[in-house]
Amino acid sequence: MSRAIAVFASGTGSNLQAIIDAIEGGRLGARIAVVVSDVPHAPALARAARHGIPAMVIAPERGETREAYAARTVSALKVYPIDLICLAGFMRVLGRPLLEAFPRRIINIHPALLPAYPGLRAIERAFADGLKETGCTIHYVDDGIDTGPIIAQARVPIHADDTIETLTARVHAAEYALYPQTIQNLLNPAGAS
Numbered sequence: 001m002s003r004a005i006a007v008f009a010s011g012t013g014s015n016l017q018a019i020i021d022a023i024e025g026g027r028l029g030a031r032i033a034v035v036v037s038d039v040p041h042a043p044a045l046a047r048a049a050r051h052g053i054p055a056m057v058i059a060p061e062r063g064e065t066r067e068a069y070a071a072r073t074v075s076a077l078k079v080y081p082i083d084l085i086c087l088a089g090f091m092r093v094l095g096r097p098l099l100e101a102f103p104r105r106i107i108n109i110h111p112a113l114l115p116a117y118p119g120l121r122a123i124e125r126a127f128a129d130g131l132k133e134t135g136c137t138i139h140y141v142d143d144g145i146d147t148g149p150i151i152a153q154a155r156v157p158i159h160a161d162d163t164i165e166t167l168t169a170r171v172h173a174a175e176y177a178l179y180p181q182t183i184q185n186l187l188n189p190a191g192a193s
C-alpha cells in the first residue's frame with residue numbers, strides 16, 4: 001500500500017510542487033494525504049487544490065501557545081493516515097504534542113549546509129560571507145530551529161559571478177531534487193519489499 005505523507009507549508013510551496021511532480025512522475029512512491037498551512041492564502045494551498053490534494057488551514061489563534069497549536073494540529077491530523085510529515089517552508093517551530101505524536105516522523109528542508117546558517121535568510125547569509133559553496137539539508141525535526149539530526153545534504157557551488165538571485169535559484173533546484181529523493185529513501189528504502 002502506498003505510503004502517505006502530510007506536507008506543511010506557509011508560503012510559495014515550490015518544494016511542495018517538487019514533491020507533487022515527483023509523485024506524479026513516478027519517482028516518489030507516496031501520496032500526499034493532506035497539505036497543512038498556517039497561512040490562509042498561502043500559494044501552497046492553491047497548488048494542492050490544482051492537484052486535487054486535500055488541504056487545511058490551521059491558523060494560530062490569538063494568544064495560543066506553541067503547545068496548544070501543536071495539540072490542535074495533532075487532532076486535525078487524526079483522520080489522515082500519515083507515515084511522514086514533511087515541512088516545506090513551514091514557518092513555525094513545532095510544539096511538543098506534534099513531536100510526540102510523530103516521533104522521528106517529521107522532517108524539514110533547509111537551504112544551507114546545516115549546522116551552518118540555521119534560521120532565516122540562510123542563502124543570503126552564506127552569499128554575504130563570500131563562501132565558495134553552500135547547499136541544502138534534510139533533517140529530522142526537533143524543538144529547535146533547524147537543529148535535528150541530519151538525514152541528507154546536497155552541496156551547491158557559489159560562483160564568482162553569482163548574484164543572490166542566481167544562487168537562490170541554484171539552491172532551490174538542489175532542494176527540488178533532494179527532498180523527493182530523500183522522502184523516497186525514507187519511505188521506500190531500496191531492497192525493502
Ligand code: GRF
Nearest residue numbers: 012013014015089109110111
Ligand atoms: C525553502 O527554501 C526551504 O528550504 C525553506 O523555506 C523555503 C520554502 O520555499 N525551509 P517554498 O515555499 O517551498 O517555495
